Amino acid sequence: xxxxxxxxxxxxxxxxxxxxxxxxxxxxxxxxxxxxxxxxxxxxxxxxxxxxxxxxxxxxxxxxxxxxxxxxxxxxxxxxxxxxxxxxxxxxxxxxxxxxxxxxxxxxxxxxxxxxxxxxxxxxxxxxxxxxxxxxxxxxxxxxxxxxxxxxxxxxxxxxxxxxxxxxxxxxxxxxxxxxxxxxxxxxxxxxxxxxxxxxxxxxxxxxxxxxxxxxxxxxxxxxxxxxxxxxxxxxxxxxxxxxxxxxxxxxxxxxxxxxxxxxxxxxxxxxxxxxxxxxxxxxxxxxxxxxxxxxxxxxxxxxxxxxxxxxxxxxxxxxxxxxxxxxxxxxxxxxxxxxxxxxxxxxxxxxxxxxxxxx
Amino acid sequence: xxxxxxxxxxxxxxxxxxxxxxxxxxxxxxxxxxxxxxxxxxxxxxxxxxxxxxxxxxxxxxxxxxxxxxxxxxxxxxxxxxxxxxxxxxxxxxxxxxxxxxxxxxxxxxxxxxxxxxxxxxxxxxxxxxxxxxxxxxxxxxxxxxxxxxxxxxxxxxxxxxxxxxxxxxxxxxxxxxxxxxxxxxxxxxxxxxxxxxxxxxxxxxxxxxxxxxxxxxxxxxxxxxxxxxxxxxxxxxxxxxxxxxxxxxxxxxxxxxxxxxxxxxxxxxxxxxxxxxxxxxxxxxxxxxxxxxxxxxxxxxxxxxxxxxxxxxxxxxxxxxxxxxxxxxxxxxxxxxxxxxxxxxxxxxxxxxxxxxxx
Numbered sequence: 001x002x003x004x005x006x007x008x009x010x011x012x013x014x015x016x017x018x019x020x021x022x023x024x025x026x027x028x029x030x031x032x033x034x035x036x037x038x039x040x041x042x043x044x045x046x047x048x049x050x051x052x053x054x055x056x057x058x059x060x061x062x063x064x065x066x067x068x069x070x071x072x073x074x075x076x077x078x079x080x081x082x083x084x085x086x087x088x089x090x091x092x093x094x095x096x097x098x099x100x101x102x103x104x105x106x107x108x109x110x111x112x113x114x115x116x117x118x119x120x121x122x123x124x125x126x127x128x129x130x131x132x133x134x135x136x137x138x139x140x141x142x143x144x145x146x147x148x149x150x151x152x153x154x155x156x157x158x159x160x161x162x163x164x165x166x167x168x169x170x171x172x173x174x175x176x177x178x179x180x181x182x183x184x185x186x187x188x189x190x191x192x193x194x195x196x197x198x199x200x201x202x203x204x205x206x207x208x209x210x211x212x213x214x215x216x217x218x219x220x221x222x223x224x225x226x227x228x229x230x231x232x233x234x235x236x237x238x239x240x241x242x243x244x245x246x247x248x249x250x251x252x253x254x255x256x257x258x259x260x261x262x263x264x265x266x267x268x269x270x271x272x273x274x275x276x277x278x279x280x281x282x283x284x285x286x287x288x289x290x291x292x293x294x295x296x297x298x299x300x301x302x303x304x305x306x307x308x309x310x311x312x313x314x315x316x317x318x319x320x321x322x323x324x325x326x327x328x329x330x331x332x333x334x335x336x337x338x339x340x341x342x343x344x345x346x347x348x349x350x351x352x353x354x355x356x357x358x359x360x
Numbered sequence: 361x362x363x364x365x366x367x368x369x370x371x372x373x374x375x376x377x378x379x380x381x382x383x384x385x386x387x388x389x390x391x392x393x394x395x396x397x398x399x400x401x402x403x404x405x406x407x408x409x410x411x412x413x414x415x416x417x418x419x420x421x422x423x424x425x426x427x428x429x430x431x432x433x434x435x436x437x438x439x440x441x442x443x444x445x446x447x448x449x450x451x452x453x454x455x456x457x458x459x460x461x462x463x464x465x466x467x468x469x470x471x472x473x474x475x476x477x478x479x480x481x482x483x484x485x486x487x488x489x490x491x492x493x494x495x496x497x498x499x500x501x502x503x504x505x506x507x508x509x510x511x512x513x514x515x516x517x518x519x520x521x522x523x524x525x526x527x528x529x530x531x532x533x534x535x536x537x538x539x540x541x542x543x544x545x546x547x548x549x550x551x552x553x554x555x556x557x558x559x560x561x562x563x564x565x566x567x568x569x570x571x572x573x574x575x576x577x578x579x580x581x582x583x584x585x586x587x588x589x590x591x592x593x594x595x596x597x598x599x600x601x602x603x604x605x606x607x608x609x610x611x612x613x614x615x616x617x618x619x620x621x622x623x624x625x626x627x628x629x630x631x632x633x634x635x636x637x638x639x640x641x642x643x644x645x646x647x648x649x650x651x652x653x654x655x656x657x658x659x660x661x662x663x664x665x666x667x668x669x670x671x672x673x674x675x676x677x678x679x680x681x682x683x684x685x686x687x688x689x690x691x692x693x694x695x696x697x698x699x700x701x702x703x704x705x706x707x708x709x710x711x712x713x714x715x716x717x718x719x720x
Contacts, residue, residue, distance in 0.1 A: 054414055061469025109421030116476050 012310060013300040017041045017087060017318035021121075021215035021251050022164070022186040024049075024099070025293065026259025027066050032073040034258070035092040038296030041318055042083045042093035044121050044185065044253075048103045050273035053110055056103035060096065060117055067094060076118050080326040094118075095325075097185075099165065100126035101150060108153050115157040120329060121185065122154065123162035124174055127278050128271050133170030136196050137278045140167025148177055155180045158329040164217075164253070168203065175210050180328045182207065186217035186253030189240050192224045201244055208245035213324045215253025216241055218290060221281045231289030231298055235306040238316060247312050251321040256286075256293050372670060373660040377401045377447060377678035381481075381575035381611050382524070382546040384409075384459070385653065386619025387426050392433040394618070395452040398656030401678055402443045402453035404481050404545065404613075408463045410633035413470055416463035420456065420477055427454060436478050440686040454478075457545075459525065460486035461510060468513050475517040480689060481545065482514065483522035484534055487638050488631050493530030496556050497638045500527030508537055515540045518689040524577075524613070528563065535570050540688045542567065546577035546613030549600045552584045561604055568605035573684045575613025576601055578650060581641045591649030591658055595666040598676060607672050611681040616646075616653050 020043040025031050027045070035043065047063055048056040067074050077083050077093035086093035096118045104110045104122075114122075124147065127135035132147035134140040143151075151174060154161055161182040163171040175182055184207065190198040197219075204214060218234040220227045242250050257264075267273045269280070285291070289298045303313045380403040385391050387405070395403065407423055408416040427434050437443050437453035446453035456478045464470045464482075474482075484507065487495035492507035494500040503511075511534060514521055521542040523531040535542055544567065550558040557579075564574060576598045583589040583597065602610050617624075627633045629640070645651070649658045663673045 053417075057413075057470070057473060058467070061467060061473065064469060064472060107418070107421060109424060110417075112424060113417060113421065113477065117473065 009301045009304055010297065012304070012313065013039050013297045013317075016300070016314050017083070017322055018296060018300075019043065019083070019251065019318035019321040020256070020293075020296075021183070021253030021321055022046070022097070022217065023254065023256045023293070024260075025256045026264070027063055028259060029066070029070045029073070031259060031293065032066075032070045032092065034292060034294040036073050036090075037294035038292075040092045040293065040296060041087045042077055042095060042321075044095045044097040046099050047096045047119070048098040049100050049126055049268060051103055053103050053105050053107070056098070056114075057117075063094075063096070078118055078120075079329060079331075080322055081331075083322060083325075095120045097121040097123075097162070099123045099162075100130065101132050102126070102130050104131075104150060106131060106146070108149055111150065111153040111159065112157045115159055119159060120325065121160040121162050121183075123165055123185070124150075125166045125170060127165050133174070134167045135165050135170075136167050138167070140169040142169040143173035143177060147174075151177050152179075154178075160325065160328040163207075164215075165197070171203070172206065175207050175212055181211045181213055181324050183213040183215060183324070184253075185215040186219075186255045187214065188217055188219070188222040188237050189244075192237055192240055193222060195222050198222055204241060204244045208249045213249050213251065213320070214241055214245050215251045215321070217253050217255045218287050219255050220284055220286060223287065227283060227285040229287040231287050231302040232306060234287050234290060234299065235302050235308075238303070239306065239308070242312075242316070247315055248320055248323075250316055251324075252299070252317060254290070254293075258292055369661045369664055370657065372664070372673065373399050373657045373677075376660070376674050377443070377682055378656060378660075379403065379443070379611065379678035379681040380616070380653075380656075381543070381613030381681055382406070382457070382577065383614065383616045383653070384620075385616045386624075387423055388619060389426070389430045389433070391619060391653065392426075392430045392452065394652060394654040396433050396450075397654035398652075400452045400653065400656060401447045402437055402455060402681075404455045404457040406459050407456045407479070408458040409460050409486055409628060411463055413463050413465050413467070416458070416474075417477075423454075423456070438478055438480075439689060439691075440682055441691075443682060443685075455480045457481040457483075457522070459483045459522075460490065461492050462486070462490050464491075464510060466491060466506070468509055471510065471513040471519065472517045475519055479519060480685065481520045481522050481543075483525055483545070484510075485526045485530060487525050493534070494527045495525050495530075496527050498527070500529040502529040503533035503537060507534075511537050512539075514538075520685065520688040523567075524575075525557070531563070532566065535567050535572055541571045541573055541684050543573040543575060543684070544613075545575040546579075546615045547574065548577055548579070548582040548597050549604075552597055552600055553582060555582050558582050564601060564604045568609045573609050573611065573680070574601055574605050575611045575681070577613050577615045578647050579615050580644055580646060583647065587643060587645040589647040591647050591662040592666060594647050594650060594659065595662050595668075598663070599666065599668070602672075602676070607675055608680055608683075610676055611684075612659070612677060614650070614653075618652055 018039055018041045023043045024046040047059045074092045074094050075086050077095055083093045101122050101124050125133050125135040127137045132150055133143045161174055161178050162185045164184045164186050188198045190200045216238045220229055223229040223233055225233055270277055378399055378401045383403045384406040407419045434452045434454050435446050437455055443453045461482050461484050485493050485495040487497045492510055493503045521534055521538050522545045524544045524546050548558045550560045578594040580587045580589055583593055585593055630637055
């Protein structure tokens with residue numbers, strides 16, 4: 001690659017909208033600094049997995065303080081205009097996201113409460129059964145009646161439904177039920193490796209055919225070569241999914257977990273955070289070349305090197321997420337609650353993960 | 361009074377900004393209809409007295425639904441611009457308010473959470489001691505250390521401190537501690553009738569001299585003539601307080617309770633909502649002429665009849681509240697959290713009451 005090409009690659013990354021549809025890294029100023037190093041425009045950052053309503057509020061309180069203390073690096077985003085504004089300011093826009101709808105408890109009204117606090121994407125289930133449906137690690141009886149009401153409320157207020165860790169039956173029923181686009185914010189194709197968390201070609205086609213969206217993760221145990229994978233293997237998976245869903249319905253959802261220790265992964269991989277063990281991933285190393293958030297520019301470079309066109313790279317790296325989030329969140333800026341429209345505001349990207357992802 | 365005068369009085373009421381600094385009536389469409397009948401531009405409506413954090417969230421959820429169902433009559437307001445917008449739309453702006461800071465529990469971060477949900481005024485204590493200070497019905501040891509931190513956080517995010525039911529020592533210390541204007545949202549002068557809830561001339565002067573604000577209530581047991589009072593006696597009390605605090609630091613805070621039954625007043629008048637009984641008011645009847653929210657225009661008329669000038673009436677009926685709320689809430693419209701400014705948004709009026717106020 002010539003020096004000129006290297007320069008243009010760096011330019012592309014620095015002037016493009018770069019959105020990560022799922023990060024579950026440890027919240028800290030160090031993370032925000034790495035986001036800036038990686039040139040992230042916005043990211044969907046997990047604030048709830050097993051926590052109940054008030055436990056999730058407590059997480060948001062903690063995160064609000066961290067964002068305030070690092071206002072030179074990050075800003076909260078409620079709308080896609082906020083994301084564009086973050087880009088202009090050279091800050092990273094933070095979208096709050098849940099990996100589990102458990103925090104809604106049994107109250108439809110809590111959906112709107114969280115929307116006002118900046119939650120833009122919520123995964124319907126996390127690995128196991130909740131009041132809405134069932135996750136991908138146990139028998140899945142499908143979407144509940146209450147789940148249908150939750151989806152209607154999420155549609156109304158503008159929170160995107162995420163299905164990454166949701167079971168196949170529940171996922172299909174959510175896709176059919178939702179009146180707004182839904183997503184797998186962070187998944188890999190079963191066509192490259194069989195795994196309960198990976199999605200079959202049929203599942204990928206099903207969501208895309210109904211206006212849905214797919215964010216591609218790079219979680220090593222779900223990649224063909226496991227912990228020996230590189231950023232090129234990540235590009236292969238992106239290409240595989242793009243061939244099925246098309247170049248407008250695909251984005252990035254890394255599932256970065258940097259900064260967390262073993263206790264965090266123990267919590268994630270046990271049902272309810274403490275009950276039976278659900279998964280065992282062994283040693284986890286992110287693909288070579290994209291082991292940390294700060295290495296994000298390498299992904300842009302690798303996509304170009306692997307034959308993706310510049311317009312495709314721009315779409316994959318963020319423009320597609322920006323468009324679909326706008327579709328779900330609406331274009332109003334005010335959070336003031338109004339009649340039918342509810343509090344129409346927007347917020348950025350995707351969902352979260354229960355997988356181990358120790359940084360090698 | 362000539363027909364021409366009657367017409368101009370009605371015109372004055374209908375084109376003025378009318379703000380009620382405290383309503384604790386039963387939330388319902390019937391109340392919203394009466395607010396429209398009374399020509400209310402905005403009102404501070406109580407959503408928390410003894411409830412804890414999540415109990416208060418549940419009240420807000422209920423209120424959100426009610427407001428959505430009556431979006432033809434009301435709108436939530438976060439800023440003074442929202443109040444002006446409500447006026448233009450012919451709807452009543454709803455400010456959420458607490459009569460007790462108990463809902464903040466022991467978490468400073470909950471202050472910002474509630475601000476985002478539309479809470480614009482919070483009374484520091486309700487009748488008895490809490491984590492912040494002490495109410496007006498027991499020995500008052502003053503403002504706690506945590507209370508000082510709560511005030512700083514309320515100042516930062518823009519929630520007005522209300523002291524109506526707060527003890528004398530705590531009130532004085534809050535007035536000195538707060539960097540933004542504080543209020544007695546609904547009080548009467550001890551100079552007209554001695555009562556633990558009424559404020560002495562010295563107290564009224566003390567708050568006004570430090571940039572604070574006084575909303576005048578009409579709760580019959582605190583008025584000189586009790587349940588035999590009329591709207592003219594209410595005007596007398598307003599005049600008494602105006603003579604002390606001046607015509608720019610005074611507004612209305614009725615303490616309307618219409619729609620509630622005896623159980624609600626039992627809850628209010630017992631510590632924590634169920635413990636020892638704190639007060640006994642006997643039969644309660646609002647002053648003749650202003651027994652319901654819908655009779656609000658009579659107050660404008662009575663003030664004019666009692667010799668207040670038109671500019672004074674406009675200030676007392678709403679303009680003063682609008683100004684002081686803007687001073688506390690700031691002028692930003694966005695609820696997006698930003699660096700030092702926090703989520704600078706605005707919201708309307710005042711506090712709430714533990715008094716009985718059965719509608720005759």
